[in-house]
Structures are given as structure tokens and as C-alpha cells.
Amino acid sequence: MSTTAIADHALLSDCHSSALVDKEGSVEWLTFPRFDSPSIMGRLLGENAGHWSIRPVGDFTTTRRYVDETLVLETTFDTGGGTVVLTDALAMGPHNEGHAIGRNAPHILLRSLSCTAGEVEVEVSYAPRPEYGLVVPLLSQVPGGVTARGGAEWLVLTTPVDLHLDTGTGTGRVRIREGETLRFALHRSTLSETPARVHSESELIEMTQRTLEAWRSWSSLHQTYDGPWRDLVHISGRVLQSLTYQPSGAIVAAATTSLPEAVGGERNWDYRYSWVRDASLTMEALWVAACPDEATDFFSFMATAAATGVGPEKALQIMFGIGGEHDLTERTLDHLDGWRGSSPVRAGNGAWNQQQVDVYGELLGAAHRLSDQLAGLDEDTRRFLVALADAAAVRWREPDQGIWEVRGDPQHFLYSKVMCWVALDRAIELADVIGDRSRVEEWKRTRDEISEAVIRDGWSDSAGAFTQHFGTDALDASNLMLPIVGFLPATDPRVLATIDAIEERLTDDRGLVYRYHTEEGVDGLAGEEGTFLLCTFWLAQALAMAGRLDRARAVFEGAAKYVNDVGLLAEEVDPETGELLGNFPQAFSHIGLVNAAWAISEAERQAKAA
CATH class of the missing domain: 2.70.98.10 (Beta-galactosidase; Chain A, domain 5)
Incomplete structure (x- = not known):
């Protein structure tokens, strides 16, 4: 091995x-x-x-x-x-x-x-x-x-x-x-x-x-970012571009399969597919790191891959093969003992048929960020984006497996609700681009309804924070996205309390952030996992947006020091040894680095101008 x-x-x-x-x-x-x-x-x-x-x-x-x-x-x-x-x-x-x-x-x-x-x-x-x-x-x-x-x-x-x-x-x-x-x-x-x-x-x-x-x-034409940590952002931009499958416009989550989230554990997944979430967030990060000119190809790929129909009656599949394949049935490669004996080794990914309603928000969020590159959308892609908003307006009420693809029972995950809010919010602003203003008033009413439900049912007085899902006190790092996606201002007292709770109760001794505590979570898997680099960069980004710039820089640098000698990041860090864990290089981690660097740069620029 x-x-x-x-x-x-x-x-x-x-x-x-x-x-x-x-x-x-x-x-x-x-x-x-x-x-x-x-x-x-x-x-x-x-x-x-x-x-x-x-x-x-x-x-x-x-x-x-x-x-x-x-x-x-x-x-x-x-x-x-x-x-x-x-x-x-x-x-x-x-x-x-x-x-x-x-x-x-x-x-x-x-x-x-x-x-x-x-x-x-x-x-x-x-x-x-x-x-x-x-x-x-x-x-x-x-x-x-x-x-x-x-x-x-x-x-x-x-x-x-x-x-x-x-x-x-x-x-x-x-x-x-x-x-x-x-x-x-x-x-x-x-x-x-x-x-x-x-x-x-x-x-x-x-x-x-x-x-x-x-x-x-490519680099000279696209890589114009000139803020803090410029070299790291540019390397990350090249990594994210390198994970794009050029023939179709699909983007893979990582280059490998089955590198474990804990040495010897079972959390070993095949990441060589195109997750709607990961790919959408990659396109957004490339907006900062590389000014993507592949946006139209990406949305066309998604619309084609989902051409069997998306809407209130039919959920969007959360991931596809890089050629648009739907069936990604998971199997184990039992003749392989895995990296450092971490088995099973898997090909395919059983999450392909999960229900995850956050994907509507990630796709429409990326479309909103990249709208300048989407002027020439074909009619099929326009209808696809409208259907995403219509689906979010109905399916936000349903429990799902959430951003972390838990293999336990579906829950009413707060992040999923928030991303349905994002789907409608961005669709309202994109109404002219996607060619449909007839649904705007209905979308506004549903957006407000989602907001009320999240604030009413997602906050826990006993936890002093927004929580992982309705009816729990468990924390989840994905709630750092509330200010990042614009659901609430970063200076809102409830957001600040959530940031503080995550920093105090969901980090290790190195200041790196866990997704959630596995013993409190609902992921249906045995064992533990490392700290998540994406979540740590989310913390840095949220702190920057809240005006806590010194702390934001410290958290960013605490995560960025885990880049290897050529600037690459895996998914997680072993809390005991500090080693990189998980599939490699991991798009999510480089997405987090790019967006946090940009947020800190923008916050510092605004502070100087004030």
C-alpha cells in the first residue's frame, strides 16, 4: 500500500x-x-x-x-x-x-x-x-x-x-x-x-x-487578480481550471478517488464527477481567479445533462458524469487496499441519486455572478434556469441530505433552505437575462416565506447560534454562508453569534474548522474526519465581511499554510498530525482560498476608503 x-x-x-x-x-x-x-x-x-x-x-x-x-x-x-x-x-x-x-x-x-x-x-x-x-x-x-x-x-x-x-x-x-x-x-x-x-x-x-x-x-489573458496572496490565488485558479473537462464544460470535484478523510476509515469517496454544487462554486471562484470564458459551456452542459426535465415535480440530479452521464452507481475495488490501508476503494458515487435542494441556489448563484458572460444563452438553457427557480420555490419545504451528503435520514438542513432562498433571490435579479418576468412576484413571496422559516426555526436560543437543521442544537460550518450569500448582513447579531459559536466550539487547536461534530451529526457513517479547509476559509471570509480584518487574516493564513510545496490543497487536515487528507487536489479547498482572499482584499479596500 x-x-x-x-x-x-x-x-x-x-x-x-x-x-x-x-x-x-x-x-x-x-x-x-x-x-x-x-x-x-x-x-x-x-x-x-x-x-x-x-x-x-x-x-x-x-x-x-x-x-x-x-x-x-x-x-x-x-x-x-x-x-x-x-x-x-x-x-x-x-x-x-x-x-x-x-x-x-x-x-x-x-x-x-x-x-x-x-x-x-x-x-x-x-x-x-x-x-x-x-x-x-x-x-x-x-x-x-x-x-x-x-x-x-x-x-x-x-x-x-x-x-x-x-x-x-x-x-x-x-x-x-x-x-x-x-x-x-x-x-x-x-x-x-x-x-x-x-x-x-x-x-x-x-x-x-x-x-x-x-x-x-491562458494565465496572462485570464489571471488579473492582484490582491493579497496573489500567487496562491493564481495557483488556485489554475488548479480549478485544470479540473475542467474541456469537451463538455463539466468540472470535477477532485482529481482522485478514495483518498480518505481519516486514515484507515471508511469515508473514502470518488470525486471525479461533476457535482452541481462544486462546479457552480468553482465557476464563481474562477470569476475572481481567472475571469472564466467557459461560463456558457458550463451552463449548457448542466442544461443538457439535466435535459430529462427539472421542476417542481422532478428534482435536479445533484451530480453527473463529466460527459453528462446520470448513472454513477458506486462499487468497491476490493483488490486495492487503499492509501495507508484505508478501504474500501470506490469507483462511482452513491450520492448521485440523493435529494439535495441546495443545488438550485448554487447554480443560480453562479449564473448571477457570471451574468456578463451569459448574454448568448440559448432558449433551452434559459428555460433550465427558470425551472431551477420554480423547483426551489416548491422543494424548499422538503427534507434532504444536505450539503455534506449525509447517508443518514433526510433532515430540514438550514443551509439547504438558505440556498433555495438564494435561488429565488438571484432568479428575480436575472429575470431579464433568463427572459421571464412573469414569475417574479411569486418568487418574491416564496423568498420571503423561506426567510421567515429560517429565522424562526433555524435559530436556537440554547445553542446561541443558527444550527445544522431545524430542531437541533448541533452546529454546522455551512451556516457561515449566511452572510456570504447575502441572506443576512455579517454584522447582524445572530450572524456574529453564529460566527463566534463556530469559532469557539467547532474548531481544533490549530484554529481549523470542522464541518460539524460527527458524534452530533446525522451522516450515518462510523468514525471521525479531519478539519475542513473550505470551512476554515469560510470563517475567514465571514470574519472579513463582519469587519474583523485582523482575525480574518489570521484564520486565512492558518489555513493557507497547509498548501504543499507547489501550492495544492486536499480536502481536510488531520487534527492529530496536521497532514493533508482527502481527495487531491480538492476544488472546494481552492474555491475557499480564492473567495476568502478576495473578501479580505475587498474589506481592506473599503476600510481604507472609509
């Missing part, structure tokens, strides 16, 4: 699929041709599930960085006798300013190793294992490379190093001297390619340069 820290990995993406590379130069996770495809390399979740390592022989020290304004990874190995730099990327296709990044990506993993000082002996270990490690492929030598056939895959490795092949694994060693570069590539081939096509050195140089230029062009 893998024991490598989650934080020791770095992301590669071509906006179609993803890879994770660890600090020792090993690809520990790779999916082709989609984020949600079965892994080709998955040692992250099982020792025999595949890897591809390029590293010095013997002892070395490592430093890493993303090349400026890109997601091209550089890992520098210093052996004492020499220094080599490993450059890794998922290749991008040609990029034009008018096109989204990732268009025509060739599905090629590029790796090059350059010696910058002295000389270094290097070892290569190549062990592809398609279908989450179930397949041990047949490896064969071809001029300039190695082919791998097995299951549904025919992979072609371009390698300048001669590999010894044995039982599905190729290994080899080579000495590299100052000024020399070795270039590698891995791609999926087709049976029609005979003989299997390896890539020339000039082609690999061109693809690497094209990938650098694509990321830099």
Missing part, C-alpha cells in the same frame, strides 16, 4: 485527464482519456496498481515548482555528485486566445530529464496497470520504445533508455551528464497504428513548448 503523504504529490492536467507525481519522480496516478477513466497507474491506492518512476540511484534531495504561470512541473534532484531536473506535463494541443485551454489535447504524458551539473545515474521503472491494477499488460520492445497491451489499452512508451522487460514491468539504468537531456512520452495508441508510433525528440520538444505556451497564454 502507498504510505507517501498526500501532500507529496503534484497535479498534472490537460483539462481532460489527470496525473499525480510524487516527490521522488514517480507517477502514482494516471487516467486516460478522462478524469473518471479507470487508472492506468494507481499505486496511490494499491502497491500493484501501476507506476512510472524516473529518479536518481541512491540518495538525493528534492525541490519542486510549477514553471511560472503553468501546471508544468519541475522536480530538481541533487545527489551531491550532480543535479538533474525532471520536467513533467500532460500535453496541451495548440492554444488560441479565443479557445478554452485543453482543446484538442493529444492525451500524452511528457517527461524529460536534464542534467544541469555533474553527472547522475538514473533508474527508470515503468509498470502500467490498466483498469485500476487488474490488468498486467504484455510489454514488447519496439524501435525507440515499449508497447503495452492488455484489457482495453494499447499504450506506447517513447524511451531513450533501454528497458529490461519482465512480467509487465520495464526497468533500466542510465548515466546522464551535464548538458544532456533524456525525453520520454506515454500515449494511448490504437490498433490501426502499425507499427506502434513512438515520438521523435523534436516532436517531444515541440509538444513541451506548446504546453508551456498554452498555460502561459
Whole structure:
């Protein structure tokens, strides 16, 4: 099983699929041709599930960085006798300013190793294992490379190093001297390619340069944020963009499956799908971090995926496959023992058929934030947005599984009610954009009714705060969103009391925020979980909006220090060890970072102007 820290990995993406590379130069996770495809390399979740390592022989020290304004990874190995730099990327296709990044990506993993000082002996270990490690492929030598056939895959490795092949694994060693570069590539081939096509050195140089230029062009055009923590916000913006599936406009919640919320626990989920909530909030965060030009594609994807109908009589499905698939039936991969023995490992996600009424508010909230980019909406998408508001106006009365997708009994979660209020509030303001003013008065009446119910039934005198759901005293960090979405002002005494209660009773010794206390919650699962980075950034954002700027900065920096060496965040932090936990990198955490940084920047600007 893998024991490598989650934080020791770095992301590669071509906006179609993803890879994770660890600090020792090993690809520990790779999916082709989609984020949600079965892994080709998955040692992250099982020792025999595949890897591809390029590293010095013997002892070395490592430093890493993303090349400026890109997601091209550089890992520098210093052996004492020499220094080599490993450059890794998922290749991008040609990029034009008018096109989204990732268009025509060739599905090629590029790796090059350059010696910058002295000389270094290097070892290569190549062990592809398609279908989450179930397949041990047949490896064969071809001029300039190695082919791998097995299951549904025919992979072609371009390698300048001669590999010894044995039982599905190729290994080899080579000495590299100052000024020399070795270039590698891995791609999926087709049976029609005979003989299997390896890539020339000039082609690999061109693809690497094209990938650098694509990321830099996108970053220079889109990333205009210039406030506090600029570098972290820009990295987060690139991460959020990298989780976009370019062909459809879908956005995945994370690049991985089954990285646990507690070591050895059962809270291990597949996040390689497009949650309505996560994707909508990602689009909102990209408004700050990257000025998205994919807004129309995203809403068109959602309208198409939900084309079977949404409205008062039919709930919106909460998540979809990245191609618009509805059935995401969950299964366990019992041959994998999981990261640090955390099982089960899952593919698919059983939450796909849950009832969650907050999704209407997240989608319409994102549409409102991005309305400038939605001038050309087609009629189907306009009708879809109207149907969301109509559904919220009816379904807000129903219990649901809530934002945290509890697997216990449905409840009247306060956050869900508030987000139905948001759905109607934003639909009223968007009436001209979505082309329907006939429902505005009805939407206003229902919005006011929701507000009255939340204030009447969601507040607990004994808790001194707004609570997780009606009829409980349990706290929930999602209630930090009340001021953020504009339901109540951040300076309202009840909001301030809720902020104080969460800060006092729902944080750990590091000042990081839990979603809720699992022993008080209704999630229907055994065991505990780590503190939630998104919730901690929510606290920073709410504090900023309340004018508590020094405290907001302290909370933000307390969470932001958990970024790894290349600026990435997982979902949670282990309250005992401080290690990152959960799927990685996690869109929610980077969303929280972006929005909190922006809120603090705006609050400080307003304070100076006052």
C-alpha cells in the first residue's frame, strides 16, 4: 500500500485527464482519456496498481515548482555528485486566445530529464496497470520504445533508455551528464497504428513548448487578480481550471478517488464527477481567479445533462458524469487496499441519486455572478434556469441530505433552505437575462416565506447560534454562508453569534474548522474526519465581511499554510498530525482560498476608503 503523504504529490492536467507525481519522480496516478477513466497507474491506492518512476540511484534531495504561470512541473534532484531536473506535463494541443485551454489535447504524458551539473545515474521503472491494477499488460520492445497491451489499452512508451522487460514491468539504468537531456512520452495508441508510433525528440520538444505556451497564454489573458496572496490565488485558479473537462464544460470535484478523510476509515469517496454544487462554486471562484470564458459551456452542459426535465415535480440530479452521464452507481475495488490501508476503494458515487435542494441556489448563484458572460444563452438553457427557480420555490419545504451528503435520514438542513432562498433571490435579479418576468412576484413571496422559516426555526436560543437543521442544537460550518450569500448582513447579531459559536466550539487547536461534530451529526457513517479547509476559509471570509480584518487574516493564513510545496490543497487536515487528507487536489479547498482572499482584499479596500 502507498504510505507517501498526500501532500507529496503534484497535479498534472490537460483539462481532460489527470496525473499525480510524487516527490521522488514517480507517477502514482494516471487516467486516460478522462478524469473518471479507470487508472492506468494507481499505486496511490494499491502497491500493484501501476507506476512510472524516473529518479536518481541512491540518495538525493528534492525541490519542486510549477514553471511560472503553468501546471508544468519541475522536480530538481541533487545527489551531491550532480543535479538533474525532471520536467513533467500532460500535453496541451495548440492554444488560441479565443479557445478554452485543453482543446484538442493529444492525451500524452511528457517527461524529460536534464542534467544541469555533474553527472547522475538514473533508474527508470515503468509498470502500467490498466483498469485500476487488474490488468498486467504484455510489454514488447519496439524501435525507440515499449508497447503495452492488455484489457482495453494499447499504450506506447517513447524511451531513450533501454528497458529490461519482465512480467509487465520495464526497468533500466542510465548515466546522464551535464548538458544532456533524456525525453520520454506515454500515449494511448490504437490498433490501426502499425507499427506502434513512438515520438521523435523534436516532436517531444515541440509538444513541451506548446504546453508551456498554452498555460502561459491562458494565465496572462485570464489571471488579473492582484490582491493579497496573489500567487496562491493564481495557483488556485489554475488548479480549478485544470479540473475542467474541456469537451463538455463539466468540472470535477477532485482529481482522485478514495483518498480518505481519516486514515484507515471508511469515508473514502470518488470525486471525479461533476457535482452541481462544486462546479457552480468553482465557476464563481474562477470569476475572481481567472475571469472564466467557459461560463456558457458550463451552463449548457448542466442544461443538457439535466435535459430529462427539472421542476417542481422532478428534482435536479445533484451530480453527473463529466460527459453528462446520470448513472454513477458506486462499487468497491476490493483488490486495492487503499492509501495507508484505508478501504474500501470506490469507483462511482452513491450520492448521485440523493435529494439535495441546495443545488438550485448554487447554480443560480453562479449564473448571477457570471451574468456578463451569459448574454448568448440559448432558449433551452434559459428555460433550465427558470425551472431551477420554480423547483426551489416548491422543494424548499422538503427534507434532504444536505450539503455534506449525509447517508443518514433526510433532515430540514438550514443551509439547504438558505440556498433555495438564494435561488429565488438571484432568479428575480436575472429575470431579464433568463427572459421571464412573469414569475417574479411569486418568487418574491416564496423568498420571503423561506426567510421567515429560517429565522424562526433555524435559530436556537440554547445553542446561541443558527444550527445544522431545524430542531437541533448541533452546529454546522455551512451556516457561515449566511452572510456570504447575502441572506443576512455579517454584522447582524445572530450572524456574529453564529460566527463566534463556530469559532469557539467547532474548531481544533490549530484554529481549523470542522464541518460539524460527527458524534452530533446525522451522516450515518462510523468514525471521525479531519478539519475542513473550505470551512476554515469560510470563517475567514465571514470574519472579513463582519469587519474583523485582523482575525480574518489570521484564520486565512492558518489555513493557507497547509498548501504543499507547489501550492495544492486536499480536502481536510488531520487534527492529530496536521497532514493533508482527502481527495487531491480538492476544488472546494481552492474555491475557499480564492473567495476568502478576495473578501479580505475587498474589506481592506473599503476600510481604507472609509
